[in-house]
Amino acid sequence: MNFDSDYYKLLAKANHAELQQRQEENVKRLTSLKKGIRSLRERVESLAHLKADHLDFSGDVVTIGHADEISPADQQQLLAALRDFMPWRKGPFSVFGIDIDAEWRSNRKWDRLLPVLPDLKDKVVADVGSNNGYYMFRMAHHNPRLVVGFEPYLHHYFTFRMLNGFAGCGNLELELLGVEDMGLFRESFDVVFLMGILYHRISPLECLKEIKKSMTPGGTLIVESQAIPGQDPVALFPEGRYAKVPGTYFVPTGACVRNWMIRAGFDQVEIFCSHPMGSEEQRCTEWMDFESYADFIDPQNPQLTVEGYPAPLRVYLKGMV
Numbered sequence: 001m002n003f004d005s006d007y008y009k010l011l012a013k014a015n016h017a018e019l020q021q022r023q024e025e026n027v028k029r030l031t032s033l034k035k036g037i038r039s040l041r042e043r044v045e046s047l048a049h050l051k052a053d054h055l056d057f058s059g060d061v062v063t064i065g066h067a068d069e070i071s072p073a074d075q076q077q078l079l080a081a082l083r084d085f086m087p088w089r090k091g092p093f094s095v096f097g098i099d100i101d102a103e104w105r106s107n108r109k110w111d112r113l114l115p116v117l118p119d120l121k122d123k124v125v126a127d128v129g130s131n132n133g134y135y136m137f138r139m140a141h142h143n144p145r146l147v148v149g150f151e152p153y154l155h156h157y158f159t160f161r162m163l164n165g166f167a168g169c170g171n172l173e174l175e176l177l178g179v180e181d182m183g184l185f186r187e188s189f190d191v192v193f194l195m196g197i198l199y200h201r202i203s204p205l206e207c208l209k210e211i212k213k214s215m216t217p218g219g220t221l222i223v224e225s226q227a228i229p230g231q232d233p234v235a236l237f238p239e240g241r242y243a244k245v246p247g248t249y250f251v252p253t254g255a256c257v258r259n260w261m262i263r264a265g266f267d268q269v270e271i272f273c274s275h276p277m278g279s280e281e282q283r284c285t286e287w288m289d290f291e292s293y294a295d296f297i298d299p300q301n302p303q304l305t306v307e308g309y310p311a312p313l314r315v316y317l318k319g320m321v
């Protein structure tokens with residue numbers, strides 16, 4: 001990325017010197033890859049000639065190209081490449097006519113946000129933990145000036161690079177950075193999406209405070225989190241895994257997330273949605289053939305995880321800077 005580019009002009013208050021150093025480190029990381037990841041990079045490069053004419057991000061399925069836009073040989077090569085990028089966690093996608101039914105029906109999460117979605121037109125937006133970019137494409141439908149995805153994992157980075165290589169959306173960028181790096185982007189984002197992240201943070205409050213610093217005055221934060229049932233502002237702290245997922249720290253009630261957001265300095269904080277998780281939304285498919293939600297829940301009692309903790313809800317909150 002050229003530091004005189006529009007991208008950095010839009011992020012005028014970001015710490016450009018530090019970002020440049022991080023990018024140089026990432027370039028080294030991307031060129032000295034281990035075999036598995038290197039083969040993903042080579043896949044992306046081998047398909048760089050495919051450019052989609054037809055894009056549709058308005059519906060449940062992120063559609064990038066139609067089947068008749070590419071040759072049968074390219075179609076075959078593409079299918080093999082898409083299979084190499086398994087497991088597909090977020091979706092659904094249709095890529096040059098190949099349908100990818102991902103583990104998560106991510107369209108459902110997006111639909112729950114729509115009633116409170118701020119106007120994204122011409123806004124600078126951050127999607128934290130952007131994975132393969134499913135939500136970034138859905139955001140692109142609303143004509144933002146720029147969406148920056150924060151995603152530290154190379155597998156997701158290359159999946160997004162491949163998809164956006166086909167789609168060619170100039171207003172979508174992915175940084176190989178984590179939420180812990182958002183302090184580098186002072187007063188940069190009008191809207192931040194923080195979905196599926198807070199319960200993976202050792203200090204959710206510090207995380208929210210850093211995010212607030214990255215936002216412009218008047219900005220909107222949308223939080224979505226795994227949660228436990230209850231009205232009290234408390235959080236479960238599992239001894240080890242929660243629903244088989246390692247790296248899970250505080251699993252809060254909705255009221256607890258609300259208090260975290262208030263104490264991190266957000267205004268007008270509201271819980272706008274809460275629902276139990278279920279295997280109709282997160283499940284094993286032919287594009288994600290590992291264990292999924294049904295395997296994380298006590299088969300005798302769907303109110304409990306396999307560890308005996310309360311089974312998860314998902315909560316959604318909005319707050320203003």
Ligand SMILES: C[S@@+](CC[C@H](N)C(=O)[O-])C[C@H]1O[C@@H](n2cnc3c(N)ncnc32)[C@H](O)[C@@H]1O
Nearest residue numbers: 128129130131150151152153178179180195196
């Ligand atoms: C539970 S998924 C949520 C994905 C998506 N935001 C959603 O709501 O469906 C967590 C995502 O955060 C990414 N992630 C892991 N560590 C992270 C970090 N330190 N900062 C930001 N994202 C991270 C993971 O790779 C993964 O894509």
